[in-house]
Amino acid sequence: MLQKKILKKLGIFFASITLTLGSVFHSSCTFLDIDPYITDLFTLDSVFAKQEYAERYLYNIYSYVVDNGSFRGNPGRNNITMPWTPISDEAVSGYKRGNYHNYALWSNNELTPENFYGFDNRYALFYEGIRKANTFLTRIDECKEAGPVQISEWKGEASFIKALCYFELMLAYGPIPIVPNYPVDFDTPMSELMVERSTWDECSEYVEGLLKTSIALLPEFIMDKSSIGKATKNSARAVLSRLTLYTASPLFNGQNGEFASFRNKAGVPLLNPEKSMEKWAKAAAAAKELVTLKSNDLYTVPAMVNTPDVPIPENEKGNFPNGAGGIDHYHSYIDMFNGECVQASSNIELLFTKQGSDASEYGRYMDPGMIDGWSGFYFPQRIVDMYYMADGRDISNSSAQYPYEQTGYTDRDSTFSGDRMTNGYTLLAGTRKWYANREIRFYATVAFNNSFYPSVSTPPDRVGADGKVAKYFANSISGKEAAAQRPSAQGEEYAMTGYLCRKFNHYEDSWLPNGRRKAKYGILYRMAEVYLNYVEAMNELDGSYTVGEITVSRDQAEMKRCFNLIRYRVGLPGITDADVANQQRMRELIARERLLEMMWEGRRYFDTRRNKTAVVHENEPVMGLDVSARTQDPERFYSVIKATERPYLYKVFSTRQTFWPIPKGEIDKNYNLIQMIGY
Numbered sequence: 156m157l158q159k160k161i162l163k164k165l166g167i168f169f170a171s172i173t174l175t176l177g178s179v180f181h182s183s184c185t186f187l188d189i190d191p192y193i194t195d196l197f198t199l200d201s202v203f204a205k206q207e208y209a210e211r212y213l214y215n216i217y218s219y220v221v222d223n224g225s226f227r228g229n230p231g232r233n234n235i236t237m238p239w240t241p242i243s244d245e246a247v248s249g250y251k252r253g254n255y256h257n258y259a260l261w262s263n264n265e266l267t268p269e270n271f272y273g274f275d276n277r278y279a280l281f282y283e284g285i286r287k288a289n290t291f292l293t294r295i296d297e298c299k300e301a302g303p304v305q306i307s308e309w310k311g312e313a314s315f316i317k318a319l320c321y322f323e324l325m326l327a328y329g330p331i332p333i334v335p336n337y338p339v340d341f342d343t344p345m346s347e348l349m350v351e352r353s354t355w356d357e358c359s360e361y362v363e364g365l366l367k368t369s370i371a372l373l374p375e376f377i378m379d380k381s382s383i384g385k386a387t388k389n390s391a392r393a394v395l396s397r398l399t400l401y402t403a404s405p406l407f408n409g410q411n412g413e414f415a416s417f418r419n420k421a422g423v424p425l426l427n428p429e430k431s432m433e434k435w436a437k438a439a440a441a442a443k444e445l446v447t448l449k450s451n452d453l454y455t456v457p458a459m460v461n462t463p464d465v466p467i468p469e470n471e472k473g474n475f476p477n478g479a480g481g482i483d484h485y486h487s488y489i490d491m492f493n494g495e496c497v498q499a500s501s502n503i504e505l506l507f508t509k510q511g512s513d514a515s516e517y518g519r520y521m522d523p524g525m526i527d528g529w530s531g532f533y534f535p536q537r538i539v540d541m542y543y544m545a546d547g548r549d550i551s552n553s554s555a556q557y558p559y560e561q562t563g564y565t566d567r568d569s570t571f572s573g574d575r576m577t578n579g580y581t582l583l584a585g586t587r588k589w590y591a592n593r594e595i596r597f598y599a600t601v602a603f604n605n606s607f608y609p610s611v612s613t614p615p616d617r618v619g620a621d622g623k624v625a626k627y628f629a630n631s632i633s634g635k636e637a638a639a640q641r642p643s644a645q646g647e648e649y650a651m652t653g654y655l656c657r658k659f660n661h662y663e664d665s666w667l668p669n670g671r672r673k674a675k676y677g678i679l680y681r682m683a684e685v686y687l688n689y690v691e692a693m694n695e696l697d698g699s700y701t702v703g704e705i706t707v708s709r710d711q712a713e714m715k716r717c718f719n720l721i722r723y724r725v726g727l728p729g730i731t732d733a734d735v736a737n738q739q740r741m742r743e744l745i746a747r748e749r750l751l752e753m754m755w756e757g758r759r760y761f762d763t764r765r766n767k768t769a770v771v772h773e774n775e776p777v778m779g780l781d782v783s784a785r786t787q788d789p790e791r792f793y794s795v796i797k798a799t800e801r802p803y804l805y806k807v808f809s810t811r812q813t814f815w816p817i818p819k820g821e822i823d824k825n826y827n828l829i830q831m832i833g834y
Contacts, residue, residue, distance in 0.1 A: 199294060206300035212291060213309055216316050217384070219284030221323055223757055224514025224659075224677030226532065235280055235323075236513075237677075243760035244772040244806060245750065246532050246656075249647040251803045256531070259803040262773075264812060268819040268834050275818040277327060281320040282334065288317035290338045311372025315386040315394075318365035321358065322398055326761060329417075329814035329831065330355045330425040351827040354425050359402040366395045383499050384510035384676075392445045393506040393680035399441045400688045403434035403695070404765035406813070413810045417832045425829075435692050436700035439707035442689035445506075445682075446717065451476040452682050453724050454496065454504040456486040461579070463571045463595075465726035466546040466557060475723055484726035485572040485580055489599040491681070493661040494673035495578070504682045512677030514659060519666050521656040523602065523625035524633040524641065524649060526610050527666035531647065534601060534654035536778040536795055542597040542751060547728045553592070560588035577662055581607045583624065587793055595725045600754050602655040604628070604780070604792065609662040612671040627653050628786045635782060635800070651800040652779025653792070656755055678756065683724075686717040687749050694741045711735040718744070721752055764813055773808035809833065 202208045225236040241248040241258040250256030251263075257274065260266045266274070291313045295306055324331045332350035339348060353361070369391040377385055401407065409430030417425045455475055462483040474481035490496045491504065494515070499508045522528025540550055545557045553559035565586045573579030580598050582591065586605045590597075606625045613623065621632045627650040629635050638649040661673035692707075699708040711732070719729030734740055749762055763769035777798045784792035798804040811833025822828050 199290065203294045203297040204299075206298055206305075209291075209295060209298045209301065210309070212287075213312060216284060216287050216291060216313060218511075219281065219287070219316060219320055220509055221319070221679070222509050222512050222514075222677050223679050224509060224512035224675060225517045226520055235277065237757045238274065239757040239760035240755045241532050244535070244763060244769070244775070245538050245754060245759040247535055247652060247777050247798065247804055247806070249531050249533065249649070249651050249801065249804075251647075251801070259801075261812070262806050263803055264807045264809055266816075268816040268822065268830065271816065271818050274815060275820075277815075278324070278818055278821055281324045284320040285317055285334060286338055288313045288320070289334075289336055292317075293337055307372050308374060311369045311374075311391075312386050314365050315369040315373065315391050318362045318369065318391070318394060321362045321365070322394065325355070325358050325362070326401075327815045328817055330358055332825075332828070333358065333361050349825050349827045351419055352425055352829055354419070354423060354427070355402070355407050356427050359398060359407075362398055363395060366391045366398070370395075377500070380498065380500050384508055386507065389445060389448065390507040390680065392441070392448075393685060396438070396442045396445060396685050396688050397680070399434070399438040400692060401761065401765050403431075403438040403692060405767050406765045408434050410767060414813075414832065417829075419829060420827065432695075432697060433700065435695040436707055437702050439689060439692035439696060439700075440702035440705040442685050442692060443705055443707055445685050446689050449503070449682055449685075451720065452503040453720055454487060454491050454502045455482040455724065456490060457482060459483045459486075459572055461571050461573070463545075463726070465595075467726070467728040471719075471723070471729055476720055479723040479726050479728075482724070483572050484595045484724065485599060486578070487724050488596055489658065491678065492658050492675070494675040495661060497674070499676050505678060506680040506682065506685070509677035509679060512675065514675035514677050515672045518659045518664065518672065518675070521602075521658075522660055522664065522666060523606075523608065523627075523655055524637055525619055525621050525623065525625060525631075526608060526613060526664070526670070527641075528655075529648045530633065530638070530650050530655055532656065533650055533652040533779070534656065535652060535798070536654075536780070537775065538750075538754075539601055539603075539654055541747060542601070543594040543727060545592050545594055545726075547594070547722075550589075557592040559592070563588045565591055575607075576609050577611060583607050594727055594751075596751055596754070600656060600658040602650075602657040602660075604653060606655075606657065608657075608660065608664075610665045610670070612663045612669075613665040613667050614669045617665075617667040617670070625650075625655065626786070627780070627782050628789075628792060629783050630785045647801065649782070651782060651804060652777070652798050653782050654779065658755060683721055683752055684749075684758065686720055687745060687752070690714045690718050690741075691745045694738055694745065714741070718748070721748060725752075769808045769812070773806040773812075775806070777804050777806060 202212055219235060221235045221237060223237045226240060240246050242261045248258035251259035257272060292310060295309055298306065330352045333353045334350055335347060370388050373386055373388045373391060375388050377383060377387060407426055409428060411426040411428060414426045419425060458481055465479055465484060467479050471478045472480045491502060496502050499505050519529050520531045524530055544550060544553050544559060546554055548554055550559040565582060565584050565588060567584050568581055570579045570581040575581045583605050590603050602625055604627045608623050608625060610623050619632045625633045627634055633649065635649045639646045659675065664672045693709050693714050696707065696709045699706060715730060715735050722729045730744060734744060746762065750759055763772055778795055779798040781791050781794045781796050782800065811831060814831050816831045816834040817828060822830055
């Protein structure tokens with residue numbers, strides 16, 4: 156009895172264990188609740204005796220895959236969420252505190268290990284997933300009903316999810332404990348339970364080993380549509396590419412002097428203080444392997460009758476991938492995120508997805524009030540201004556043909572890439588001219604004042620005074636006064652900076668009674684990121700390196716080719732030979748392209764930390780428009796001001812926000828755990 160109480164106290168490994176006897180890929184599941192330490196050990200004998208139960212146990216392990224389609228702060232048992240966007244510089248949250256909405260507490264640097272609600276159970280959940288993966292890997296050979304080929308593939312899947320759990324822990328908490336590969340039992344010595352943090356490099360090498368095991372065991376492709384969401388070799392290669400790139404980055408590769416005191420109890424630095432070019436070579440090789448297998452695999456949609464004629468040089472007008480021709484740039488980008496590309500299996504760009512995602516529901520946090528969205532997250536003005544003009548110029552250096560006009564309004568409606576009332580995009584008359592002539596991703600992503608939403612499922616009797624137009628004036632349906640009055644809303648739920656995100660909104664979507672939403676999946680890994688990983692790693696190399704059987708170098712032609720795939724897909728001119736020849740110029744272009752291409756996909760938070768730029772961007776004032784202005788005073792609305800709708804609409808970054816603190820309850824359970832510095 157005493158041992159059981161002691162083990163129950165050690166939540167570092169396992170919070171509460173349940174065994175799913177229903178597929179994680181279906182919305183309806185049945186569960187067999189198993190006591191964490193006694194009933195579990197007894198029941199697993201029968202579970203791993205049957206192929207059906209063993210497979211369902213594996214499906215349950217998949218529930219620990221993070222959901223990039225959910226922005227809720229507090230992860231639930233079957234919904235481990237992606238909180239990174241609202242707490243990075245690419246967005247700002249109107250919520251400060253609540254059951255799921257503690258984003259501003261983090262952005263304001265006010266969370267502590269004791270006051271970490273909304274983020275605190277992530278640590279225990281991922282270790283719970285690791286424990287279940289270990290149980291599966293330890294016992295699956297007992298399943299005599301399954302053949303050796305099936306068991307081998309299952310081991311690959313369990314190793315892959317185990318790697319994902321460790322990597323997610325590393326992303327949040329930095330160097331973390333690597334626990335034993337076997338499930339603990341009553342005979343496990345206490346010394347083996349009090350595991351200290353490994354160094355980042357040790358963690359990275361361990362997860363790399365798990366991923367390489369997965370690559371060896373996983374199938375090359377899924378068998379059929381019923382297996383969408385299961386891991387393949389390329390899924391593991393994609394994780395390996397991200398992991399090795401992050402490990403090569405300045406924070407983990409020599410530029411971490413502010414972490415000199417962040418050491419284990421033996422005095423070993425937890426972050427490597429010495430730069431290693433071999434890390435960049437490893438990152439380049441990991442990306443190159445996948446780029447070689449999928450050299451041009453970006454999702455594209457054929458050109459339509461009213462696809463815009465993009466302003467690019469004549470020598471770049473060939474059909475994609477050799478140029479920007481032959482495709483519709485708007486749908487080639489947005490259809491991946493809004494649900495229009497219904498089947499993940501039909502998208503060659505996707506490497507790993509979360510099928511049981513909350514992406515369809517959590518779009519409500521981004522949608523305007525006139526379709527009963529919650530409008531809880533916003534773009535800062537600085538991020539809006541980062542988008543290029545249609546010809547690839549900055550807004551500060553626009554051309555006469557595609558000017559950035561700071562005054563005036565458009566005088567006519569303009570629809571492209573489809574029909575006005577369904578799949579097309581319409582820039583309405585009366586829209587501020589500084590939103591005209593912008594690149595395709597701007598229109599796919601940013602919902603500015605006077606944005607048109609077809610919202611075809613909105614019942615006619617529910618269309619309000621603003622029609623299907625998002626207007627953020629104080630007295631508009633999507634403005635602050637209406638937010639205070641809507642029964643289902645909080646006073647915080649309006650576009651406090653004058654901008655929302657429409658990247659995940661489908662033209663059918665409506666939150667009004669009898670409206671509906673398009674089904675969506677959460678994208679965790681896609682090829683666009685891998686191409687940019689490859690370019691970034693190559694850009695840092697100072698010679699030729701061979702990693703295994705792969706040789707990499709700063710190949711300028713290959714850098715240009717891979718980078719321009721991303722540009723051509725969205726109708727932008729490619730970078731030039733002069734750009735590629737300049738290493739610092741490329742660093743800047745890569746960082747910006749990653750921001751714009753993967754906007755609100757959860758990558759920016761880590762990019763600014765690993766590259767040591769969070770201290771700059773997250774300490775800049777959050778600027779926006781004057782949303783206290785009413786419709787009678789539009790010029791006042793378009794004044795760029797510091798966002799002051801709530802006193803907590805600011806960002807601040809200090810060293811301690813590089814990683815999350817480990818919750819105090821976990822530190823109390825394990826006397827060998829070193830807390831993140833600054834807490």
